[in-house]
Amino acid sequence: MHIPQALTIAGSDSGGGAGIQADLKTFQELGVYGMSVITAITAQNTAGVQGVYPIELEGVVTQLHSIGDDLQPAAIKTGMLFSADIIHEVAIAVRQYQWNTLVIDPVMVAKGGSVLLQQQAIQALIRELLPLAAVITPNVPEAELLTGSTIHTLKEREQAARQLVQMGARAAVIKGGHDTSTPQAMDVLFDGKQFHYVEYPRVDTPHTHGTGCTYSAAMTAELAKGNGLLQAVQTAKAFVHAAIEDGLGIGSVHGPTNHFAYRQRRAVR
Numbered sequence: 460m461h462i463p464q465a466l467t468i469a470g471s472d473s474g475g476g477a478g479i480q481a482d483l484k485t486f487q488e489l490g491v492y493g494m495s496v497i498t499a500i501t502a503q504n505t506a507g508v509q510g511v512y513p514i515e516l517e518g519v520v521t522q523l524h525s526i527g528d529d530l531q532p533a534a535i536k537t538g539m540l541f542s543a544d545i546i547h548e549v550a551i552a553v554r555q556y557q558w559n560t561l562v563i564d565p566v567m568v569a570k571g572g573s574v575l576l577q578q579q580a581i582q583a584l585i586r587e588l589l590p591l592a593a594v595i596t597p598n599v600p601e602a603e604l605l606t607g608s609t610i611h612t613l614k615e616r617e618q619a620a621r622q623l624v625q626m627g628a629r630a631a632v633i634k635g636g637h638d639t640s641t642p643q644a645m646d647v648l649f650d651g652k653q654f655h656y657v658e659y660p661r662v663d664t665p666h667t668h669g670t671g672c673t674y675s676a677a678m679t680a681e682l683a684k685g686n687g688l689l690q691a692v693q694t695a696k697a698f699v700h701a702a703i704e705d706g707l708g709i710g711s712v713h714g715p716t717n718h719f720a721y722r723q724r725r726a727v728r
């Protein structure tokens with residue numbers, strides 16, 4: 460039996476809603492064997508981030524080699540990378556092991572405002588990792604930092620997606636979760652040739668902890684199965700929308716999404 464395999468390189472979220480935990484749950488739900496390289500431990504819950512503890516560089520490098528020397532992930536995603544040094548080592552491993560199907564979720568700041576990527580690491584992300592990306596999935600504030608442009612309109616989002624491809628990514632998805640001015644949560648995909656618009660109605664909920672991680676992990680899982688990018692983005696959007704809509708009501712503040720929802724809905728159909 461062939462089981463598609465995927466790797467996440469990201470931070471641990473003790474609360475289980477974002478980071479490595481969200482990624483592995485999403486891989487599993489979509490029928491993909493998940494592996495992880497942990498870059499940092501966060502002490503985190505639905506109220507916020509109480510602490511960030513980066514893994515020492517040698518520990519990250521050894522994990523990368525443990526995977527690359529033995530296992531063959533068909534798709535890889537990055538989430539919280541924290542420092543320029545970690546980004547540098549990840550870029551070396553991606554090239555060494557020819558991890559060509561790379562999804563970059565350029566995680567910078569947690570929803571509560573805690574820093575998950577050091578300021579000086581943004582340039583390393585742009586210079587070293589972005590040119591290796593099959594797709595990069597920033598939200599609007601992240602896209603603004605990466606491109607140096609302000610983004611308000613749809614035209615500006617399209618321009619930012621095009622710019623990220625000019626900067627070396629093979630494709631870019633600019634997410635619309637932060638734009639509460641429209642009733643639709645619309646994401647813009649530029650695949651290097653064309654724009655595609657993937658949208659679902661915005662859900663009025665405070666429980667969106669880990670949406671970006673879950674979305675990019677679902678995309679990675681679908682790419683690991685051999686699906687094309689547009690199909691992977693469409694399935695990921697359906698997965699994250701179900702996860703937001705059927706929120707679990709766990710914790711006291713910004714709860715996690717429901718990683719079971721997509722599979723449970725398909726089972727009852």
Ligand SMILES: Nc1ncnc2c1ncn2[C@@H]1O[C@H](COP(=O)(O)OP(=O)(O)O)[C@@H](O)[C@H]1O
Binds near residue numbers: 597634659662671696
């Ligand atoms: N309230 C919401 N209702 C429906 N979809 C949402 C909502 N918030 C975010 N999304 C969707 O979830 C995915 C993750 O986006 P976003 O929350 O913007 O990422 P991030 O966690 O990086 O800020 C996107 O597809 C976005 O459109």
Ligand SMILES: Cc1ncc(COP(=O)(O)O)c(N)n1
Binds near residue numbers: 471479539
């Ligand atoms: C370890 C870790 N990684 C990523 C996020 C971003 O989460 P969100 O998807 O809610 O922006 C997080 N809060 N913690």
